[in-house]
Amino acid sequence: GAVVSQHPSRVICKSGTSVKIECRSLDFQATTMFWYRQFPKKSLMLMATSNEGSKATYEQGVEKDKFLINHASLTLSTLTVTSAHPEDSSFYICSARRERWDTQYFGPGTRLTVL
């Protein structure tokens, strides 16, 4: 149990385009989903926290208009990188938890490359 999937696993796009990444909890309902970003050989940095049906809470320094997060259902959250630039190239990972006190379970990540 507690499987989280992400789609796509990797994406290459041109500068200026938008990219949507999906995060799904496959065998449980996730009241909260988290979006992280990892730079090479660096730690995972929390970008935002999203609760189903409400607006995401963004961490300091993360542009909410650039990284649009939607948590429309208890099993799906999406991250849209708008007007992507090469500096947005990174490994994006989502996680999900069932209840407030539950452990976070991570998806496999999405490698975004912006040319």
Added chain:
Amino acid sequence: DQQVKQNSPSLSVQEGRISILNCDYTNSMFDYFLWYKKYPAEGPTFLISISSIKDKNEDGRFTVFLNKSAKHLSLHIVPSQPGDSAVYFCAASRASGSRLTFGEGTQLTVNP
């Protein structure tokens, strides 16, 4: 401000021996700690956790020790196996399920 630190970027041990991964934290409000294992191009996999009311938690080959006064925790893997080779992240939160703050990770290599 790096609130969770893993000072050793890498560790190499022989198969069958003990692996000890260390983690230090600065925020005294943290009271729940986790270890995750991560392979390249994959998401982290939860290994083991410990709450601040305990000083030790054991699960099979994995044991986590917490020293609150020193703000230090460690993960022991005994015996180490080649399949344990991965990056290990230490994470902390103010409560179970709350937002996680991660360390930089330690690359463990277990040699056959």
